[in-house]
Amino acid sequence: MEIKKELNGSALQIALTGRLDAVSAPELDKVVQNDLAGITELTFDFKELVYVASAGLRVLLLAQKRMKKQGTMKLTHVNPDVKDVLEMTGFIDFLTIED
Template identity: 75%
Template sequence: MEIKKELDGNKLKISLVGRLDAVSAGDLDKVIQNDVNGIEELTFDFAELDFVASAGLRVLLVAQKRMNKQGTMKIYHVNEDVMDVLEMTGFSNFLDIEN
């Protein structure tokens, strides 16, 4: 998976390309742990994300909990397959998803 970051003041946009699975979730977790300090608006662009597994969902949960304390988090451009996973797991109920 490729992680693209765009920082604009206290706003961070993270674009994910490929698969967010057990192999790549650790990389995204490191970004969340290291790059979200002082961020008030975190956005994820899933336009090029093909797949999300449970390990990836855990990282999104950690990111959401952190942003609940310091700002907002939104997810954009979720494809049908990824949305199915988010809906089946109940994540769509608490993540702010806009297409």
């Protein structure tokens, strides 16, 4: 998986490419743990993300919990396969998803 970060003031966009699974989730977890200080608007761009596994969902949950305390978080460009996983797991009920 590839992670691209774009910081604009207190807004951070993280674009993910590839698969968010048990192998790549720790890398994203480091970003969530280390790069969210002072961030009030977090956007995950899933345009190039083709798969998400439970380890990836865990990182998204941690990011959502943290951003709930300090700002907002949203997912954009979520493909149908990833959206299906979010629906089946109930994550779609508490994550903000925009097209």
